[in-house]
Amino acid sequence: MTVIRIDGEPVHPASGDIVKTEPGVYSVLVDGASYEVRVQEQQISIGEHRFLFEIDDPRQWKRSGGAAGAHGRASIVAPMPGKVVRVLVAIDDQVVAGQGIVVVEAMKMQNELKAPRAGRVTAILVAEHDGVNAGTVLAVIE
C-alpha cells in the first residue's frame, strides 16, 4: 500500500481535479477552491507554504526522498561550494549550540557555519584557504 508522507506524517490525499499547467506546476480544484501547486524535487510549494514529501511505494525498490537520517554525531557540512576563510575551533574544543565553527566564503559573502548542537569537536577536516564543494564535511561534533 502506497503511503504519502507530508513533512514526515502520513497524509491521505484530498480528492479533487488536478491539471498539470507547466513543468512542475499543477492547478488543483477541491470543493470549488483553487490552488496553484509547485513541485521541486521533494518540495511542494502552495503559496508561501512549503512541504517536503516522501512516498513509500512497495512497487519501488526504495523509498523516494528523505536521504538524511539521524546521526549519533553532528557534522558541519558545506551547503554549497566555496572557500574556507577561517576555522574558529580546535580539536577537542567544547562548543555550544550555535557557536561558529568554520567561516566559508562564497559569492563574495562570508558565512559562519554554526554548531547544530553542543558537544566536543572530534574532527576538523578542512584548513583555511581550502576549496570545498557542496556536501563536504568540514568538522564533526560528538
Next chain:
Amino acid sequence: MFRKILIANRGEIALRVIRALREMGIRSVAVYSDVDRASLHVRKADEAAHIGNYLNIDHIVEAARHHGVDAIHPGYGFLSENARFAQACEDAGFVFIGPSPRSIQLMGSKTEARRVARDGGAPVVPGTECLPGTEDLSDMPGFPVMLKAVAGGGGKGMRRVDRRQDLQSAFEAASSEALRAFGDGRIYVEKLIENARHIEIQVLGDKHGNMVHLGERECSVQRRHQKVIEESPSPLVARHPELRQRMGEAAIRAARAAGYFNAGTVEFLADNSGNFYFLEMNTRLQVEHPVTEMVTGLDLVRLQIEIAAGAQLPFRQDDIALRGAALECRIYAEDPANNFFPSPGKITQLAEPSGPGVRLDSGIYAGWTVPLDYDPMLAKLIVWADTREHAIERALRALGEYHVGGIQSNIPLFRAILNDPQFRAGDLHTGYLDQLLRNGIQFNPPASAELPAIAALVASRRNRTSEQPQSVSNEPSRWVTTGRADLLR
C-alpha cells in the same frame, strides 16, 4: 546625442540601462565575463563583447573602441566609483556617464568625503579621519564605534566594536575584508549613532552648474550593513516634513563642494529627533534608484545619459513633486531559513509578479544558472501605491506571485518584514532587521489544515504518472549530494 553606449556591468542594472538606451534609440553594447555568456544582459543587448572580467579596464576600453561607442555607462558596483576607470574612458575619447574623475576621487575616499562635506557645511558623524593601526587611539571617540573602510561601500570592511579589547581583531577582520574588496585595507573610525536611520538624498546635477535633489530614500532595513528594503518617502520625513528640505540642501552643498555633476546619492544617518549626519556620497546610480523614479516619475538613467551628453537639467527644484509611496525588495539567491547561506544554481522555475504598480528589474530567466562568482542579487521588486500602507499590501501581493524554483531565495524574509507591526509603523533603525531576526522569524508559517492533503494529492499524481522527481538540472541536486556524502561516512 550618443549613437552607441557600452555598459560596463552585468545583471539587472545592465538590463536597466539597455532598456533606457532602446527607448532613446541608442545602440547598446553589453560586456560579459566567462561565466556570463548566457546571461540575460548579453541576450538583450544590441551588441556584446567578451571582456573576461568586469574589473578589467583595458579590456573594457578595448571593447568600446572595437565597437565604436560614444560613451560608457558603469552601472553600480564594479568600476562605477573608480576614478582611474573614468579617466581611462575620457582619455580614450569616450564620455563616462557619471561625475568627473576628480569628484569620484574626492568622494571615493570616505575620509576625504567627510572633509569635503564638513567644509561644505553638512554635519558629519564624530570620528577619526584615519586609523592606520589600533596602536594609535588618541583621537578615538568613545565606544561603541564603527570601523569603516576608507575605500568602502556596500557594507564591506565594516565592523561594530563595543569594547576596546575587541578592537584589534575587529580591525584586522575589517581591514582584510576591505583589502580584498577594494584593494585598500585602510580603516577609519566613527562614533556609532545608536538606533539611527539610514536616509539618503538623490541629487542630480548637470555640467552647467544646476543641481536639484529628488527627495529621500529610507534604507534602514539592513542586514550586515547591506540594504534589504528601501522606500520613499521615509516614514521619519513623513513625521518631520521640514527634514526633506534641510537634508536636500545639505546634500546639494556637499555635492557642490565636490564639483559634482550627474546622478549621485548623499547618505545620512538620522535620529528620531530630526538630527542628521553626513555618512558618505555614492558617485553613481544606486541599486535603489527605482524607488525615486516611482515617486518622481523621472527616468534617472535617461537623465544621466542626457547630462553626460551636455544637456541642461530639464527642470528646477520647484518642478519636482513627489507622489505616493514606493518600496523596493532586493531579491537574493540566499536561504533566510538557513543563516542566509548563498544559494547559487540553476533556476528551474520562474514566475514573476506583475499587475498594477509593480515593477520588476530582474536579471534572471528560467534555465539560467546563477553563478558563484558575483553578488547573489537576482532582481529588485519595486512597488508603487498612493500610500505607504497600500504599497506594503501591494508588495505582499506581488511577492505572493513571485516564485523562483531550483534555488532558495529570500522572498520569505520580505513577507516577514512587511507583516511586522514595527515595520508597518515605520519605527525603523539600522539595527531593526538584526533585532527581528534575533527574535526569530517563522519562515514557514503554519499552514491551514487542508493544505497537506492538497500537497499529498499532487505527490500521488506525480507518483502515479511516474513523473519521478527528476532533477530538471544536469547538476546533482544538493539534497542528493549531501545525502550521498552522508551515506559514505
